[in-house]
Amino acid sequence: MTTAPFDVEDLKVQDALDTIYGAVLPERVLQDVLKFGFDAIHKDQTLIDDLFYKLPKQVRDTIKQYYAEHIVTVRQNFPKDGITFPIVTVVNGADNEDTSLDYMGGFEGADFDLALVNRIQVIGHALRTDFQIFCLAGKDANAALWLYYIAKAILLINSKTIEAHGMQNMTFTGRDIQLREDLFPEFTYARIIGLSCINYFGVRVTERVARSLEVAVFTQEPFSDTKEQMTEDL
Numbered sequence: 001m002t003t004a005p006f007d008v009e010d011l012k013v014q015d016a017l018d019t020i021y022g023a024v025l026p027e028r029v030l031q032d033v034l035k036f037g038f039d040a041i042h043k044d045q046t047l048i049d050d051l052f053y054k055l056p057k058q059v060r061d062t063i064k065q066y067y068a069e070h071i072v073t074v075r076q077n078f079p080k081d082g083i084t085f086p087i088v089t090v091v092n093g094a095d096n097e098d099t100s101l102d103y104m105g106g107f108e109g110a111d112f113d114l115a116l117v118n119r120i121q122v123i124g125h126a127l128r129t130d131f132q133i134f135c136l137a138g139k140d141a142n143a144a145l146w147l148y149y150i151a152k153a154i155l156l157i158n159s160k161t162i163e164a165h166g167m168q169n170m171t172f173t174g175r176d177i178q179l180r181e182d183l184f185p186e187f188t189y190a191r192i193i194g195l196s197c198i199n200y201f202g203v204r205v206t207e208r209v210a211r212s213l214e215v216a217v218f219t220q221e222p223f224s225d226t227k228e229q230m231t232e233d234l
Contacts, residue, residue: 026199029165030090030131030155031074037154038072038088051153063146072147078134085138085188086147093130093194101126101198124202129167133193136179144189148174152193167197 041047045064052060073087135151137143152172155162159170173194181187203209 024166024199024201026129026165026167026197027076027090027092027131029162029167030133030195031076033158033161034088034090034133034151034154035074037158038074038150041067041150042071051150062142066140066143066146070143083184085136086143087134087136088147088151089134089136091132091134093132095127095129098126098128098198120207121205122202123205124200127199127201129197129199131195131197133195134177134190135193136184136188136190138186138188141189144191148191148193155193155195162197167199170195170197172196 045068048060048064048067052063055063070086073084075087075089077091078089133151133155135144135147137147152174155170155172162170173196175192175194177190177192179188179190205214
């Protein structure tokens with residue numbers, strides 16, 4: 001018996017398996033994962049049978065027909081113009097530093113360049129981040145329900161991938177919501193997935209970064225003509 005090889009999907013944001021720090025954009029990771037999942041379901045509706053195996057066949061057939069006829073748009077926040085349903089949007093709800101997880105002085109580590117000559121300092125802070133993932137399906141209440149549970153399933157299935165991109169200890173919440181009708185082209189049923197995680201925002205202070213972006217601060221001892229740069233630590 002032979003099995004078909006898995007397709008390898010490269011996300012737009014490189015993984016963080018080697019180092020969890022870096023100016024990673026977690027919103028883009030979630031967007032890429034959700035888009036990949038919904039595109040796969042649009043191409044192969046038999047996946048619905050596995051995801052909703054507890055539902056009667058008639059209901060599963062209805063869901064499969066819906067996803068055969070509709071392409072789910074996955075966006076960062078809400079587009080200004082041309083909202084079409086169904087749509088899933090990823091919105092940053094909060095980005096709060098967690099001082100209990102911070103390193104002393106914001107120091108996270110150090111690397112060296114390829115020549116092992118220049119030391120590269122890494123600084124940053126730990127964050128507890130809350131994302132709101134809106135699932136909007138227009139006037140079809142059932143479609144909003146399916147959209148919500150499929151989006152949650154895609155995120156859970158990709159929990160290891162998301163963690164590899166630096167988003168740890170994910171927890172979920174969810175609820176129905178009502179949106180202001182004047183902000184949308186038509187009435188829409190909507191649900192929201194709340195996703196909370198810990199992630200680390202870090203920057204690599206290379207020599208080029210330090211010389212270009214860091215404001216140099218100097219001090220001078222009394223009775224001395226020698227100035228010392230206080231921010232020089234590379």
